[in-house]
Amino acid sequence: MLDRRDLATIEAMRAFNRFYTDRIGVLDRAYLKANYTLTEARIVYELGVRGRASAAELVRDLHLDPAYLSRILKAFRSAELVEQTRDPDDGRSQIISLTPRGVAEYEALGELSRSQLEEMLAPLGPAEKATLVEAMAAITGLLDDDRRNEAPPVLRPHRPGDLGWIIESQTQFYVREFGWNDKFEALVSEVAANFLNGFNPARDYCWIAERRGIRIGSALVMDGGGDVAKLRLLYVDEAARGLGLGRLLVQQCIDFARRAGYRQITLWTNDILHAARHIYISLGFRLVSEERHTLFGPELNGQTWTLDF
Numbered sequence: 001m002l003d004r005r006d007l008a009t010i011e012a013m014r015a016f017n018r019f020y021t022d023r024i025g026v027l028d029r030a031y032l033k034a035n036y037t038l039t040e041a042r043i044v045y046e047l048g049v050r051g052r053a054s055a056a057e058l059v060r061d062l063h064l065d066p067a068y069l070s071r072i073l074k075a076f077r078s079a080e081l082v083e084q085t086r087d088p089d090d091g092r093s094q095i096i097s098l099t100p101r102g103v104a105e106y107e108a109l110g111e112l113s114r115s116q117l118e119e120m121l122a123p124l125g126p127a128e129k130a131t132l133v134e135a136m137a138a139i140t141g142l143l144d145d146d147r148r149n150e151a152p153p154v155l156r157p158h159r160p161g162d163l164g165w166i167i168e169s170q171t172q173f174y175v176r177e178f179g180w181n182d183k184f185e186a187l188v189s190e191v192a193a194n195f196l197n198g199f200n201p202a203r204d205y206c207w208i209a210e211r212r213g214i215r216i217g218s219a220l221v222m223d224g225g226g227d228v229a230k231l232r233l234l235y236v237d238e239a240a241r242g243l244g245l246g247r248l249l250v251q252q253c254i255d256f257a258r259r260a261g262y263r264q265i266t267l268w269t270n271d272i273l274h275a276a277r278h279i280y281i282s283l284g285f286r287l288v289s290e291e292r293h294t295l296f297g298p299e300l301n302g303q304t305w306t307l308d309f
Contacts, residue, residue, distance in 0.1 A: 023120070032113060033112070036109070043073075047096060054096070158207075165218075167192055170188050171185040171188060180296035187295070188233065191222075198222075202260060203260055204221060206221075207253075209249065216237040217240060219253050221253045227261070227262050228263070229266070230267065231266070231267040247279050250280070254307065257309070264307065267280065277303075280305050284307050287305055289304045290304070
């Protein structure tokens with residue numbers, strides 16, 4: 001049974017697919033108003049970019065049925081777009097390359113594609129174009145398994161706009177997952193404002209975790225007065241769970257607090273946040289107090305944890 005949120009995401013993706021395929025004419029018999037289907041145009045493109053390729057490589061990389069590819073190549077040979085030679089490394093395979101006529105078609109298709117996209121971009125301003133590029137990069141990074149798995153998280157200090165992201169991402173997560181009310185957003189906003197208003201780089205720090213330029217986590221250390229540091233607003237996006245990022249962020253907070261000369265680091269959390277509590281316990285924090293509260297709507301058990309240096 002699909003989760004309702006997954007179903008909403010799936011339907012949004014389907015709607016986008018319908019919009020974009022219609023927008024670029026993927027379903028037209030004559031793709032780009034040329035005498036090629038989308039698959040045929042893609043084969044011409046791949047041969048133009050690669051220079052040469054085996055039939056087996058095209059079948060594998062373009063996820064084509066071998067018989068379908070064979071029919072397309074037969075038509076291309078009749079039109080003198082491609083030529084085939086025996087693969088010296090595999091006598092059962094053919095090496096395919098474009099003829100001069102095929103190269104001319106490859107260049108013409110490229111120009112048609114660029115003209116089509118130029119027309120689509122014409123109404124957009126520079127900021128809208130930048131947003132479009134970022135959105136396409138995000139989609140590619142999120143759905144490409146190879147890129148997703150090879151990109152490790154990167155930690156950096158906060159920049160303008162990051163605290164706003166912290167407020168938004170944490171509020172949305174806790175409201176969605178635990179049914180907390182807008183008082184939680186007020187608390188996070190207050191913490192973020194206090195951090196920025198009183199920021200002292202010698203005593204305060206904010207870590208933003210990114211992967212492929214997308215923010216996926218955060219943690220703050222703030223001056224709690226005297227020799228006490230406060231760990232605030234630890235967060236790891238759902239897409240980054242299981243990477244050890246939460247533990248890494250907490251360890252960064254501990255290390256910074258030590259270097260800054262604090263004698264203790266303290267934090268407040270709720271006992272239903274099991275993953276975070278496991279990290280605190282594993283790094284030596286001890287529970288010093290707890291009390292029931294309804295600050296965010298549901299009844300919760302708030303806990304204060306500390307670590308002495």
